Amino acid sequence: MRATFLHAPGDVRVEEIDDPKIIEPTDAIIRLAAACVCGSDLWPYRGVESVDEPMPMGHEYVGVVEEVGGEVTTIKPGQFVVGSFVASDGTCEICRSGYPSSCAHRVFMSQVGTQSERARIPWADGTLVATPGTPEPDLIPSLLAASDVLGTGWFGAVAADAGPGKTVAVVGDGAVGLLAVLAAKQLGAERIIAMSRHEARQKLAREFGATDIVTERGDEGVARIKELTGGLGAHSVVEAVGTQESMHQAIGSTRAGGHVGFVGVSHDVSLSGEDLFFSQVNLLGGPAPVRRFLPELIDLIWQRKIDPGKVFDLALPLDQAAEAYKAMDERRAIKALLRV
Amino acid sequence: MRATFLHAPGDVRVEEIDDPKIIEPTDAIIRLAAACVCGSDLWPYRGVESVDEPMPMGHEYVGVVEEVGGEVTTIKPGQFVVGSFVASDGTCEICRSGYPSSCAHRVFMSQVGTQSERARIPWADGTLVATPGTPEPDLIPSLLAASDVLGTGWFGAVAADAGPGKTVAVVGDGAVGLLAVLAAKQLGAERIIAMSRHEARQKLAREFGATDIVTERGDEGVARIKELTGGLGAHSVVEAVGTQESMHQAIGSTRAGGHVGFVGVSHDVSLSGEDLFFSQVNLLGGPAPVRRFLPELIDLIWQRKIDPGKVFDLALPLDQAAEAYKAMDERRAIKALLRV
Known part of the structure; x- marks a missing residue:
């Protein structure tokens, strides 16, 4: 089969390997x-x-089950399935408490790779959720989004305690940030502020439910959020970037007693204990426990109540994976789908 | 009146100043x-x-109201009152949401000073809670504790989501840590692990409800907590010290999806975003919103259901404040009461 490999920074190749x-x-x-x-x-x-x-x-995937191991009991060949980007046993205390992405036996699918024609999914029973039937082709992008970006944006909004009566701000206008906007809307938030300076993304944010757009960043972004919230800051802030600046922006934009859900994978971020102490915000982040949300997300997609697949603004054949990376790196595409 | 001042590190003096x-x-x-x-x-x-x-x-206080300003409506001269170590207006959105210690108009009582015969309490209506009557003298230490250490330990336990079925670990065996043990017990925690290597404090922790004592610290302390919790870590951890080591110990001792309540005032603490991301713990800390808990705490004390005043293991006249500081600094006393 064909599968995608990164040989060095910028060097993406689709190669033939064993099934x-x-x-x-x-x-x-x-x-x-x-x-x-x-x-x-x-x-x-x-x-x-x-x-x-x-x-x-690659770590996101939807597809049809071809074969299962001898101990798999609920997932069967022929089923169309969606799974989390983290495989989890589904039975341990951490899984049962709603945090399958921190399962003691978890396998990050990025170690397996799913930008390929086939993939081995560990812990099939704990990881995969079958759809009610074979989906219409136009639902596939949305179901694929549920595997990570939608599930991650959703977790960001849940961790930020988005809900009725709340003002939610979202830092980051990538696919995760945009889908955090969609999640906040579904969760009933009253006001949703998307922080973006990119016109196409602002437009999609509004389609997904953003009521306000803030183009400022850093301290100016924080000041603007405070200005929009009576000087207090938002109740709920989703951080969907993972940098020092974005974390500061998220924490600074949150009112005391409010919640920050941070889902951007942190890179060289250092937080001052003093700042955290005196900001008095609730903080929760990490690899999203997507599996917890999958049944609900699949249902919303199946009933066509949400259309998270809109974040895919580029679709290319698998063989052109290198161009898909390039387009995303240059921010020409929000998110690229690969046809296999 | 007499009031306590710190002139330089180690130099505590009780001086005569204007009322x-x-x-x-x-x-x-x-x-x-x-x-x-x-x-x-x-x-x-x-x-x-x-x-x-x-x-x-000083910032902790109980006493009798002598005089109120023209806009004070609920607090009256002659009442015996307990107040938070942070004065708050009680009416703003942050106060009403349960975070009076982050009130936009807050005044830290440490700026006023209360190791004295009298004190001016800003925002009297928002800050003070009157007791049902004049307390028996033996209740005064417990009521005084409610003003900060009990309220802070309580907030630590609430922020750590202590409750029925939970295993709670407490990092720090000062008065706040010990009272976090008491709070966890009152909140219904199943198992309470006090981290202490000091015999008298271990004893008080057990009196307050600790079921286990862990003497190890740092990575060894984390390993011991994991050993006691099936390898997962505690559901709820209260951090009541404020150092880099204690924060690491607290976060490391918490299971994924668990909660850390940090109430030790952070000093030179730096947290790695990556560690926080992958530990996937809920984090909430800051100056305790004591005023939120005061009615309940006063009621528990008044009914003699809790005896937080036990943390005072030294009582000296106000004039001997210097010795009180020395005894606490040398860890000869857990907490010193000053008779005024």
Whole structure:
């Protein structure tokens, strides 16, 4: 089969490799219906994370189950499935408490790679959720989004305690940030402020439910959010970037007693204990426990109540994965889908 | 009247100054029934915080109202009152949301000083809570504790989401940590692990409800907590010290999806965004919103259901404030009460 590898920063290649096989009796093999590139794939692509040897790329996936291991009981060949970007056993105390992405037996799918024709999914029963049937082709992008960006934006909004009566601000206008806007809207937020200076993204943010757009960043962005919230800051802030500036912007934009949900993978971020102490905000972040939300997200997509697939503004054949990375790196595309 | 000042690290003096007067129409003047020394008073005493000019000391207080300003409506002369160590207007959106210690108009009582015979309390209506009557003398230490250490330990336990079915660990065996143990017990925690290597404090922790004692610190302390919790960490951890080591110990001892309540005033603490991201713990800290809890705490004390005053293991006349500081600095006393 064909699969995507990163050989060095900027060097993406689609190569022929052996088909994946069942290794553990809890595995499933799926044939992907579509793959895609994530903002977090850009960290090693840009050399921010080191690339010591060719890395299998991709961690988002939807597709049809081809084969399951001997201990898999709920997932069956022929089912169309969506899974989280973190495989989890689904049975441990951490999974049961709603944090499958921190499962003691978790496997980050980025170690497996899913920008490929097929993929081995560990812990199939704990990780995969079958759709009610074979989806219409136009639903596939949205179902694929549920695997990570939608689930991650959703977790950001849940961690930020978005809900009725709340003002929610979203730092970051990538696909995750935009889908955090969608999530905040679904969760009933009263006012949703998207922080973006990019016209196409502002437009999509408004489609997803943003009521206000703030173009300022850093201290000026914080000042603008305070100005819009009676000097207090937002109740709920989603951080969807992962840099020092964006974390400061998120914490500074939150009122005392408010909540910050941070889902941008932190890179060289250092937080002052004193600032955290005196800001008195609730902080929760990390790899999104997407599996917790999947049944609800699949249902919303299946009923066509949400259309998160709109974040894919570029679709290319798998063979052109290199161009997909380039377009996202240059911010020509919000998110690129790969047809397999 | 007599009042306590810190002239330089280690140099505590009780001096004669003018009686306080009503300045704002929202002020009250109280005659203190007792004063005390807080762990946080030791930061400037030890020179960790700079002392540029003589500082009025103390921020905990109980006493009888002598006079109120023209706009004070609920607090009346003659009432016995307990107040928070942060004065707050009680009417702003932040106060009403339960975070009076982050009130936009807050006044830290440490700027006023309460290790004295009388004190001016700003925002009397928003800050003070009257007891049901004049307390028996033996209740005064407990009521005084409610003003800060009990309220702060309580907030730590609430921020850490202590409750039925939970395992709670407490980092720090000062008065706040010990009272976080008491709070966790009152909140219904199943198992309470006190981290202490000091025999007298271990004993008091057990009296307050600790089921386990861990003497190890740092990485060894974390390992021990994990050992006691099936490898996962505690559900709820209260941090009541404020150092880099204690914050790491607290975050490391918490399971994914668990909660850290940090109430030790942070000093030179720096947290890695990456560590916070991948630990996936809920974090909430800051100056405790004591006023939120005061009615409940006063009621528990009044009904003699809790005895937080036990943390006072030294009582001296106000004139001997210097010795009270010395005893706490040398850890000969957990907490010193000053008779006024």
